[in-house]
Amino acid sequence: MIRWLLALGLLLATLPGMAQVYTYIDAQGNRVFTDQPRPGNAKKVQLPPGNRMSPPSASAAPAPTAENRPEPLFHYEMLRLLIPEPDATIRSTAGELIVSVTSEPGLKKGHRYRLLLDGQPTGAPGPSPVFALSDIDRGTHHLAVEILDEQDRILERTANQPFHMQRMSLAQKRRIKPCAIADYGLRPECPLADKPEEESSILPFF
Template sequence: MRLWLLIICLIALPVTAEVFTYIDAQGNRVYTDQPGSGNAKRVPMAPSNRMSANPGGAAPVAGKKAATKPLFHYDMLRVLVPEPDATVRSSAGEIIVSVTSEPGLQRGHRYRLLLDGQPTADPGLSPVFALSNIDRGSHNLSVEILDEQGRTVERTANQPFHMLRISLAQKRQVRPCTLPDYGQRPECPLKDKPAEEKNPFLRFF
């Protein structure tokens, strides 16, 4: 019984401890971790089958997220034409908008013009935009630059302008129609052309 208790105790010893055995004075085999007796012999130990909590010895590395390309920064972006609070006179509600940036537009980037917060067209490379049929009254323009991922890189503040759509009657008041103007100017249609007075001296011929 004592022998089995000794074996159980030895099994519980750390795997790095050395085990020795000898025969005591009563003829019993003794197992110990101390080589105290002169005839004690070292007992060879089988390799442990315990698995290390971290076999590689290195701390687990969390999965790296895909690197996100940082946004490019423009030093300047603004609407050149029309100027802030400009008044535009057009019977058809037409306006030409020009924008600029510093540095110039980067590869993969696009301009997009917004009128009253709504895109006027798909993003493009041209810094010049032609708009038409804009309602009379006050409006706001802004421009933004989008990168290849569709992210907004830069955007200007709203810049107001005022559209005056002059009627044909108002144009005629500003610049009255003359005979050569009829059929040439939109506000001077041929149907409104007055009849030419005949020379009274030619009616006998």
């Protein structure tokens, strides 16, 4: 029994995966296995299903290489607002403000500054460290500045820095510095329409 099982195993190992196996008893009483049908007493052998493993899929994602790893972000040692100073009070009739920033090291090629007023960008980012703002509402506001790289990634950002805008009305400016005759038409708070008529120095003729 063991001999013919071994013979069957060897035969299966040498035959193609889809070949048919036959068995019969020869004239000497030995069991024989073959892949050729034999007229007479040869019988088909029922083969068990195969146990083959599929090869790994070729579409599997490749391991990351040095070429496709993202470059590390550049970091600046220092970034801060120079003007205005923290908690500064700005007095402007038109709500105007000049903002200046600095970084260490200096701005790298392709990098840009972006100024934020109350969390919103004041304009398109650019290489200039000076920003001119106007028509800022009266009250307390917050400034912050960011540095962006070529892919618009934020490299650095300052904390929000408060300042206070005081917009004086024309009436307030006139009270602080009353209009002289020569000021009308020159100072915005002294329009020509408000210029008083000059008194005549000629006495009336009787």
